[in-house]
Amino acid sequence: MNELKELTKAEEQIMQQLWEMGGGFVKDIMEQLPEPKPAYNTVSTIIRILETKGFVGHEAFGKSHRYLPKIQKEEYKKLITGKLLHNYFNNSATSMLSFFLEEKKMDVKELDEIMQIINKNR
Structure with missing residues (x-):
């Protein structure tokens, strides 16, 4: 394909x-x-x-x-988030996360959930 x-x-x-x-x-x-x-x-x-x-x-x-x-949603999600990360945040997940925090697109509860995911994957 x-x-x-x-x-x-x-x-x-x-x-x-x-x-x-x-x-x-x-x-x-x-x-x-x-x-x-x-x-x-x-x-x-x-x-x-x-x-x-x-x-x-x-x-x-x-x-x-x-x-x-024929294309699963997860596959398309990877494409779109990869382009977003590359085109707008210089491939920096930190910059992207900062942006969402600064724009109030993420609350403290969601940040705690992200920290749990980070700790789980260490």
């Missing part, structure tokens, strides 16, 4: 639904999307793009297709 590419916001929204559902038909995916819902053809086109990018596969049921994630 080709190297994983970052998804657009619309593609990521569809993938989030597919990961949560484990797969589904276009109508099933649409039911899960928030209002205002995109047009059926829009969702169908995005899914075909995701299939071209290697993120989605399908099972054929006559003329209908049930779409399934």
Whole structure:
């Protein structure tokens, strides 16, 4: 398979639904999307793009297709966090953690949980 590419916001929204559902038909995916819902053809086109990018596969049921994630959420999460760390924090997890603390995106309880993880992995 080709190297994983970052998804657009619309593609990521569809993938989030597919990961949560484990797969589904276009109508099933649409039911899960928030209002205002995109047009059926829009969702169908995005899914075909995701299939071209290697993120989605399908099972054929006559003329209908049930779409399934080919890339697991964890794999995509690694790609995105790696790019975030590299592009915005010079590959420094310390800088990234500092940023989240300074921006109040993390509270003391979460920091304690991180310290427990650090201590566990020493």
